[in-house]
Amino acid sequence: MNISEILQQLLNVLVLGSIYCLVASGLTLVYGIMHVPNFAQGNLYMAGAYVVFFLGSAFRINYWFVFLATIIIMGAVGLVIERLCFRPVRDAPHVNSFVIALGVLMAIEGLIVILFGADYKEVRPPWKKILDFYGVTIAGQRLLVILGTFLVMAILQFFIKRTKTGMGLDAMSQNRELALMVGVNVNRMSLLAFVISTGLAGVAGALMAPVCYVYPAMAMTPLLIAFAAVIFGGMGNLTGAVLGSFIMAGTQVFSIQYFSAVISDIAIFGIMIAVLLFRPKGILGGRG
Amino acid sequence: MARASLHPKILVSIMGVFFLIIVPVIFTTGFFLHLAILILLWTMLCLSLNIIFGYGGQLSLAHGGLFGIGAYTYGVLATKLGIDFWLAFPIAGAATGIIGLLIGIPSLRLKGPYFVIVTLGFNIILVAIIENLSSLTEGVNGLAGIPGPRGIPWLPFAGDFSSKMSQYYLILFFVLGFWLIMHFIKNSQIGRCLVAIKKDEELCQSIGINTMWVKVQTFVLSSILAGLSGVLYASYIGILTPHDASFHMGFDALVYLSVGGIGTIVGTLIGPAIMILISESLQAVVEIRLFINGLALIILIIFMPQGISGGITYLWKKLSQGGKRYAA
Numbered sequence: 001m002n003i004s005e006i007l008q009q010l011l012n013v014l015v016l017g018s019i020y021c022l023v024a025s026g027l028t029l030v031y032g033i034m035h036v037p038n039f040a041q042g043n044l045y046m047a048g049a050y051v052v053f054f055l056g057s058a059f060r061i062n063y064w065f066v067f068l069a070t071i072i073i074m075g076a077v078g079l080v081i082e083r084l085c086f087r088p089v090r091d092a093p094h095v096n097s098f099v100i101a102l103g104v105l106m107a108i109e110g111l112i113v114i115l116f117g118a119d120y121k122e123v124r125p126p127w128k129k130i131l132d133f134y135g136v137t138i139a140g141q142r143l144l145v146i147l148g149t150f151l152v153m154a155i156l157q158f159f160i161k162r163t164k165t166g167m168g169l170d171a172m173s174q175n176r177e178l179a180l181m182v183g184v185n186v187n188r189m190s191l192l193a194f195v196i197s198t199g200l201a202g203v204a205g206a207l208m209a210p211v212c213y214v215y216p217a218m219a220m221t222p223l224l225i226a227f228a229a230v231i232f233g234g235m236g237n238l239t240g241a242v243l244g245s246f247i248m249a250g251t252q253v254f255s256i257q258y259f260s261a262v263i264s265d266i267a268i269f270g271i272m273i274a275v276l277l278f279r280p281k282g283i284l285g286g287r288g
Numbered sequence: 289m290a291r292a293s294l295h296p297k298i299l300v301s302i303m304g305v306f307f308l309i310i311v312p313v314i315f316t317t318g319f320f321l322h323l324a325i326l327i328l329l330w331t332m333l334c335l336s337l338n339i340i341f342g343y344g345g346q347l348s349l350a351h352g353g354l355f356g357i358g359a360y361t362y363g364v365l366a367t368k369l370g371i372d373f374w375l376a377f378p379i380a381g382a383a384t385g386i387i388g389l390l391i392g393i394p395s396l397r398l399k400g401p402y403f404v405i406v407t408l409g410f411n412i413i414l415v416a417i418i419e420n421l422s423s424l425t426e427g428v429n430g431l432a433g434i435p436g437p438r439g440i441p442w443l444p445f446a447g448d449f450s451s452k453m454s455q456y457y458l459i460l461f462f463v464l465g466f467w468l469i470m471h472f473i474k475n476s477q478i479g480r481c482l483v484a485i486k487k488d489e490e491l492c493q494s495i496g497i498n499t500m501w502v503k504v505q506t507f508v509l510s511s512i513l514a515g516l517s518g519v520l521y522a523s524y525i526g527i528l529t530p531h532d533a534s535f536h537m538g539f540d541a542l543v544y545l546s547v548g549g550i551g552t553i554v555g556t557l558i559g560p561a562i563m564i565l566i567s568e569s570l571q572a573v574v575e576i577r578l579f580i581n582g583l584a585l586i587i588l589i590i591f592m593p594q595g596i597s598g599g600i601t602y603l604w605k606k607l608s609q610g611g612k613r614y615a616a
């Protein structure tokens with residue numbers, strides 16, 4: 001292995017890590033506010049990719065319009081899911097909401113297969129150019145994944161740290177009771193967190209759809225890796241989720257490169273178990 | 289008064305068992321018998337999930353994998369080594385029990401969402417291992433030609449298991465046995481500890497119950513049951529693919545259990561029966577079934593978290609109480 005090969009792999013880590021980062025941020029946000037591990041997050045990412053496929057092939061419009069439309073549609077989907085599925089069990093035993101999340105996972109997957117079939121779909125990349133930096137090549141769309149993720153995460157960070165509503169979200173994931181006492185609206189925050197998380201899943205799906213094929217089973221790997229990332233950084237901790245995503249992507253890419261896909265699964269899962277057993281609040285310390 | 293209120297339950301159980309015994313006499317077509325056998329097989333998997341989730345409150349998503357481990361252990365033993373069903377049955381049960389122990393010890397330390405996520409992860413790992421041990425399991429191609437159980441000539445009613453009807457009775461025999469075991473566990477000390485752990489684990493620890501030990505024992509027992517149902521499944525169906533070990537199996541069991549009634553014994557039969565009959569009557573292909581299952585799960589957990597058997601019990605109580613008030 002030479003230096004350009006390693007650089008190439010690092011670029012792959014950045015691309016994959018970006019996608020995991022978007023999925024994991026949504027997971028951690030929802031967990032911080034609603035205390036629900038949203039098992040449907042991977043399928044929402046998959047649904048986002050299918051929305052891009054559908055809009056792109058049905059209306060033949062510009063990728064960027066499709067991109068924006070996907071975020072809005074996925075946000076709306078999140079609104080409906082939170083209202084219809086999670087709101088009614090807010091005061092029920094916790095495990096009920098876990099089961100609801102699994103139900104949403106199954107319903108989305110079933111619906112997607114009914115609508116589009118189980119085969120692979122292809123989405124044309126908007127920017128077909130392949131860039132070459134001194135022997136390290138990257139397809140334009142992959143670069144877009146990295147840049148787009150960076151932009152979206154920056155906006156999210158600004159929203160949470162600098163706007164009043166966002167600070168409400170942050171406060172609630174740090175200390176629920178105190179936030180309630182100072183008048184943060186639970187229902188509004190839950191809805192907001194869920195809509196943001198499905199929107200992020202939509203972004204991830206929209207960015208990734210032109211890079212890889214779109215198919216129903218694409219949901220599970222990002223979901224599990226995002227869970228591993230979120231646990232690594234501490235459930236409810238946004239910075240931890242971002243850090244964890246890139247570390248997990250690194251583990252995945254390099255262990256697949258030098259060993260095999262099974263070793264990669266076991267390595268990621270092993271890290272997750274080890275963190276849970278020895279540092280249950282995550283590497284950065286959990287919140288909430 | 290307490291005896292009087294116990295009566296309908298026993299009556300219903302006896303009637304139910306009687307009905308199950310005469311099912312092959314009523315539905316003589318092969319297709320209906322096939323459905324009845326599938327329902328019983330799912331009942332067993334639901335039973336196994338019910339022990340750990342229904343009584344103990346630990347939502348395990350590894351049960352699809354455990355089911356698959358049992359099924360594949362039998363499949364490999366029977367096809368590659370030619371080991372007889374009656375010998376392979378306990379071996380596969382033990383193997384699944386050991387895997388369950390290995391999964392249970394780290395994951396049962398974790399609470400709430402962490403346990404659920406980790407068991408889901410274990411399921412993925414189990415499937416990956418099954419897919420990659422292709423010299424034994426034939427990987428994604430599937431393991432075909434798994435023989436059914438051989439008859440035992442000296443045992444009455446067990447001379448031959450080649451017909452569907454005899455397969456039905458064999459599986460029914462195990463289901464009834466497991467139900468009995470469940471009934472005893474529910475009323476044993478471990479069962480009571482489990483229900484207490486579900487309510488408040490820290491309180492149990494404070495009065496000196498080793499909650500971890502209780503949970504591990506239960507998880508292993510539940511794994512063994514899942515494995516044994518896998519063995520019966522493999523010996524009935526005759527072909528296995530890695531999909532039979534996937535988390536989707538566990539999800540389906542969860543759906544059926546929720547429909548029937550989480551934490552009830554009768555629910556483990558009602559749930560699979562209703563859901564399988566519905567999806568068959570709609571001629572549903574796999575994907576529509578997935579959608580229906582997901583929807584059913586959401587609707588039931590929101591509107592009827594006790595499932596259908598819980599709903600019936602509630603109605604019964606309400607009616608009988610109403611009657612009493614009226615009489616008084």
